[in-house]
Amino acid sequence: MVSAEEDSVTHEPREVRRRALRDALGLPSLILLASMTGFGSLARESGLSLGIALGATAGVWGLPGQLAFAELYAAEAGAFAIGLAVALANARFLPMAVSFLPWVRVGLTHPSRLYAIVQLLSLNSWAAGLRAFPRMAPELRRLYFVVFASVCITSGLVGTALGYFAVGALPRPVALGLIFLNPVFFAMVFAGARGRATLLALGLGAFCGPLAHLLVPDWSLLIAGVVAGSLAFWLSRPGVPRG
Amino acid sequence: MSEPSAQWWLLGLAVAVTYLWRGLGAMFSSRIQPDGPLFQWVSCVSHAMLAGLIARMTVLPLGALAATPLTDRLLGMAVAFAAFYLGRGRTLPAVVAGVVTFSALTAFR
Numbered sequence: 001m002v003s004a005e006e007d008s009v010t011h012e013p014r015e016v017r018r019r020a021l022r023d024a025l026g027l028p029s030l031i032l033l034a035s036m037t038g039f040g041s042l043a044r045e046s047g048l049s050l051g052i053a054l055g056a057t058a059g060v061w062g063l064p065g066q067l068a069f070a071e072l073y074a075a076e077a078g079a080f081a082i083g084l085a086v087a088l089a090n091a092r093f094l095p096m097a098v099s100f101l102p103w104v105r106v107g108l109t110h111p112s113r114l115y116a117i118v119q120l121l122s123l124n125s126w127a128a129g130l131r132a133f134p135r136m137a138p139e140l141r142r143l144y145f146v147v148f149a150s151v152c153i154t155s156g157l158v159g160t161a162l163g164y165f166a167v168g169a170l171p172r173p174v175a176l177g178l179i180f181l182n183p184v185f186f187a188m189v190f191a192g193a194r195g196r197a198t199l200l201a202l203g204l205g206a207f208c209g210p211l212a213h214l215l216v217p218d219w220s221l222l223i224a225g226v227v228a229g230s231l232a233f234w235l236s237r238p239g240v241p242r243g
Numbered sequence: 244m245s246e247p248s249a250q251w252w253l254l255g256l257a258v259a260v261t262y263l264w265r266g267l268g269a270m271f272s273s274r275i276q277p278d279g280p281l282f283q284w285v286s287c288v289s290h291a292m293l294a295g296l297i298a299r300m301t302v303l304p305l306g307a308l309a310a311t312p313l314t315d316r317l318l319g320m321a322v323a324f325a326a327f328y329l330g331r332g333r334t335l336p337a338v339v340a341g342v343v344t345f346s347a348l349t350a351f352r
């Protein structure tokens with residue numbers, strides 16, 4: 001469904017803002033609304049206050065880390081265990097930020113602002129940005145990202161509050177479905193991925209993720225990411241025969 | 244259960260350790276040449292990490308999902324992928340099909 005208009009590179013801030021709103025108000029905000037509803041109800045059941053639940057959505061802004069936070073709090077884990085689990089569940093933000101920020105850095109007068117912008121980054125805005133950026137002037141990409149991410153965070157906060165108050169009202173299959181929504185949606189974000197290196201990284205990562213979790217639960221994501229990612233990088237470097 | 248003030252302290256900790264990765268990413272990103280091999284390696288690692296996370300959430304979930312049968316989760320995921328490719332890459336119908344399949348299986352157990 002790519003129209004001629006979408007194919008062209010735009011230099012219009014107004015058009016970029018319109019695209020960001022249109023892209024974000026569709027599926028991403030719907031998914032965030034639903035998945036954060038799942039988090040909101042989990043937070044309520046874990047004994048967290050509404051303020052904490054909203055603070056986790058806005059401040060952590062990464063569902064795996066938020067789920068680890070609520071689940072370990074409910075299990076009365078210590079501060080060290082909670083801090084380590086959240087950190088390891090969210091380690092993906094380091095490579096995501098490194099591979100994303102060069103796109104939105106163009107024309108930034110104060111490089112220190114990058115440290116504020118990076119807080120808005122999530123899987124949704126990362127994937128949407130990388131898809132949409134080639135169709136806009138480099139200096140407008142930051143505008144697209146900020147508008148897109150702001151819509152996402154707003155939907156996430158509304159969803160968190162909804163889930164917090166709706167808990168108990170949701171039948172169990174629906175509540176479970178809302179949690180299951182996350183891996184399904186994440187998988188669909190990557191289902192259309194192209195490029196040998198990317199596909200290799202995705203395939204090897206999917207294989208290594210559960211395997212590493214069985215061997216070293218705490219460090220599994222970090223290990224799976226570095227091992228599978230490096231293997232994919234090495235296998236797809238120029239000079240390696242294809243097939 | 245801890246006091247409300249302890250909750251805020253723990254939240255601060257969770258936010259800080261998450262931001263640590265973001266901040267480090269921001270620091271490194273300004274020193275890495277886009278299109279260079281280091282950048283491509285980091286991109287491979289982030290894709291592998293996300294795919295690993297998705298697979299782990301499906302095969303070995305934590306929390307409430309852990310009580311559901313593995314076959315239900317795998318079937319839900321398989322239906323989503325099938326709908327994605329049959330629907331020529333449309334995300335919404337694929338996500339709905341996968342989640343509805345999983346919820347229905349859970350409801351009829």
